[in-house]
Amino acid sequence: MSLHSRVKTVALGRWPGRIAAVAAAVLVAACGGGGDGGPLTCSTADEKVWLREYMDDWYFWYKVSPSPDPSGYASVDSYFNALLYDGSLPDFPRADDWSYIVSQETYDRTFGDGRTLGYGLMVAGLEVTGHPDWPLLARYVEPGSPAALAGLRRGDQILAVNGKTSAQIIAENNYADLSPQNEGDMVTLDIRTADGDSRVQLAADIYDLQPVPSSRVLATPDGRKMGYIQVKDMIDQAVGPFDVAFGQFKAAGVQDVIIDLRYNGGGLVSVANKIASFPNASATSGNVFASLLYNDKRSGHNESFRFQNYANATGLSRVYVLTGPRTCSASEQVINGLRPYVTVVTIGDTTCGKPVGFLPQPDGCGAVVNAVNFESVNSKNEGRYFDGFDASCPVAEDFSQPQGSETDPLIIAAEDHADGFGCPTLAAAAKTKILGLRKPSERPHWVEAGERRGMIGK
Known part of the structure; x- marks a missing residue:
């Protein structure tokens, strides 16, 4: 699909990060279209070459962003990170920690179907950063999600996730266990409510979002x-x-x-x-x-x-x-x-x-580049x-x-x-x-x- 002829959608925002499993979706073994519509093949080498050309053409900070030789990077994701703007311009003082790569399936599921894969539990992690002795609380539970169906509510205290205490999670700033990669992935939560302490197991599911709850x-x-x-x-x-x-x-x-x-x-x-x-x-x-x-x-x-x-x-x-x-x-x-x-x-x-x-760009290999x-x-x-x-x-x-x-x-x-x-x-x-x-x-x-x-x- 040509960069000029594709259906145009533009995105302003950041999704759930460039976690390893999502980044791996970039390497799906399907062929791209070649030319400016995608890499010639879906080999790692061709994807990295295409990515450098795409960033030089469409990236907002292409003039001042790095452009290293792709051969020095083992993966598409590591090379993508190396191409991002470092925040050196006075008029744009923040480094680009927003750009990301996501699987086509995930992108279409959310922005097309209005659905998501997850447990549906959002915690107040930002609020306790640097304070492992503070309680980790549920701040939002998505309606219709596995967490909601299990009875979890805003304000529930999360004592542990998969055996890791909240103090460890906060100290490490690592909440990855709450972001499943596949349907059926399991998470075990130790929680404290007004009714006492309990253990809850959630299975990841795909559910409809309720954007106006x-x-x-x-x-x-x-x-x-x-x-x-x-x-x-x-x-x-x-x-x-x-x-x-x-x-x-x-x-x-x-x-x-x-x-x-x-x-x-x-x-x-x-x-x-x-x-x-x-x-x-x-x-x-x-x-x-x-x-x-x-x-x-x-x-x-x-x-x-x-x-x-x-x-x-x-x-x-x-x-x-x-x-x-x-x-x-x-x-x-x-x-x-x-x-x-x-x-x-x-x-x-x-x-x-x-x-x-x-302006999200499908690469033809199962991923969408959001630079x-x-x-x-x-x-x-x-x-x-x-x-x-x-x-x-x-x-x-x-x-x-x-x-x-x-x-x-x-x-x-x-x-x-x-x-x-x-x-x-x-x-x-x-x-x-x-x-x-x-x-x-x-x-x-x-x-x-x-x-x-x-x-x-x-």
């Missing part, structure tokens, strides 16, 4: 109506339920809306564009949401996405967005795209800081937010409280702010728990189980 109309203490909606994944399957929820918000006459993106690592630019179009169509419709800017060789591919006008769109002048270090890529694009038109109040923690994205191809800017040409977006109201998470509930500290802060009481005053102890006190560039770069990051526009 919850929405509702809530009332603030002063009686103000607010619409709350959680968006976990920016995939096509999110658009329908998001539209339905905003229809309910509009019918209820909400005065503000809360979009919960704290665990949304990104996805399709087109979906981010649609989501951002609902809060205030009168101010945004037809205007530029985001522009994608490629390298000088590929500037002919520069394009702008524009806000749309939907029947269920509202006319709100203010939007609350719940954020955290996992609010990444296309989710940050929602914040950046809306800022020129409406007041965006971010509550929670500093976002991940990823203003660049991908950074473009940067994203809003209608004011604002971008390059490598330090993320700081929270307007910094608020620490409480994993013992259900996400989006009346007792969720981020919801409480949003309600109080909407009622005119401003941001909460945090005690010093609470401030130390907020990762926003550290720049994204200083955070660990490993990716937690279940994270699906990407800015993909089509």
Whole structure:
């Protein structure tokens, strides 16, 4: 498939890392197409040669990135890592730890079918980095997943995974046992809940994602109506339920809306564009949401996405967005795209800081190369937010409280702010728990189980 003729999808985000098993998928023994559509054959040598040519043509930082001789690298994955930008330019001060290679099967399953392979258990690993004596808690359990079916819930304490204690896991920053490679893979969890300690075994399965797991109309203490909606994944399957929820918000006459993106690592630019179009169509419709800017060789591919006008769109002048270090890529694009038109109040923690994205390239050998191809800017040409977006109201998470509930500290802060009481005053102890006190560039770069990051526009 030609680089020029393929169906175009662009991705802004990071997926579950370049782990060894995923990288091995690059070496699937099927033949590529040759020319600029893929390597001549699917041998390791030909794939590495093709990869260097592709990166020199399409990689955003091709001018300053390394270009070593491929013969010095034993695998495609190790060579790919050697080609990545090192963060040496003042205007782009972060090294590229976002680009990755994933199997075609995995890519199609998520961004096509809206399904995933996993256990469905996400832990609060970032929050305990460097503190092996702190408890490791479940922060999110995906609906319909093996973890959900086994009764695991947010706030459960993970004592051990496959016999390795939480202290060991935190000290090593190694959560790989929570990311299965095949259906039927097993994980054994020792957990602690209010009912006591127990041992749970989960079998990995492929299940449907629920990208909009919850929405509702809530009332603030002063009686103000607010619409709350959680968006976990920016995939096509999110658009329908998001539209339905905003229809309910509009019918209820909400005065503000809360979009919960704290665990949304990104996805399709087109979906981010649609989501951002609902809060205030009168101010945004037809205007530029985001522009994608490629390298000088590929500037002919520069394009702008524009806000749309939907029947269920509202006319709100203010939007609350719940954020955290996992609010990444296309989710940050929602914040950046809306800022020129409406007041965006971010509550929670500093976002991940990823203003660049991908035009995924199948290699014809069973893998998809996601190398950074473009940067994203809003209608004011604002971008390059490598330090993320700081929270307007910094608020620490409480994993013992259900996400989006009346007792969720981020919801409480949003309600109080909407009622005119401003941001909460945090005690010093609470401030130390907020990762926003550290720049994204200083955070660990490993990716937690279940994270699906990407800015993909089509």
